[in-house]
Amino acid sequence: MSRSWERKVRKHTEQLNKRRKKAGLKAVASPAAMTDRYKGRNYILPAFLILFIGFYIYMVTIPADDPNLSNPVESPVFWLTIASYLALAALFWFRRPYLLVGKDFVGTRRFTGDKTLTASSIKAITVIRPGYIIIEPKKGGNWVFSRMLNRYPVDEMADRLQRFAQDNRIPYEEKKK
Template sequence: MSRSWERKVRNNMNQLNKQRKKQGIQAVVPNAERSDIYKGRSFIGPILLLLIVAAYALLDGTAQASQSNLYWVTIGCYILLAVVMLIRRPYLKVGQDYVQTRKFTGDRRLRADEMKAINVQDGYIVIERHRGGNWVFARITNRYPTTLMAERLKSFAQQNQVPYNVK
């Protein structure tokens, strides 16, 4: 019964949002779908990649290699990868009962029951998992707003009974 009720609410919300969009009014977002997103900026990865490209170009810049088309394609691909890494901003999305972030292989979601603890210290936030590696969000490496994130994660931890440690 609850699934059919949720489906009815979702359908009515979609119809209401379509009407509001036609009228030029902002769409209504139900409470269950609200989430906070904290974006960072990745500088270290692209800079290291550009340094590798520069070293590759300087060390392997012999006359034969630099005249090959494949040599320039390789350098161009590394530069393109550095630009893509710079444009794709890392983020932490805190929902009602989950957190989500972007890893190198794609977006990853972690539910509250999969968390062991949330550890906060100056400039760092570590989300410990029961299985797998910890998620680390640092102000130095990825320019995250860690103070704002810590406040939101504190309320998230209280709401979902996840241990919250300040070091």
């Protein structure tokens, strides 16, 4: 299909959904909404932050040689610091990383926010069995999805990315360690 035809379909679907919403009916799924999302779990950074909190508590509670120093555990700043690091660990735990695969784009979440790559800006897709997927953009750094680091379902992702690569004529390579 041509791009102009896809834009027309998207525009008319949006108009139809607005009318259906006013009438109290369920929206029609647009072609852009048909995506596959593969979620992982970030556990390394939260674990590191919790270990850091333990180290911080240990270092602060070591008795000082000078008896004139105040006890830092009684300070509200001490407890605020611990609560802040725990909140940060919880944020990284509950904010799950993902790979979103659409018809002509892939997307993921990075530290700086959600990122999207169109099919035309992808140089190659490499699957290293068992457990790694590398998406190489034409500009910028590689996107690496790992079963070990982020608990991604790599086998399902590899099958979907292979179809994505075939549909968009992107080089796809599968390696075994």
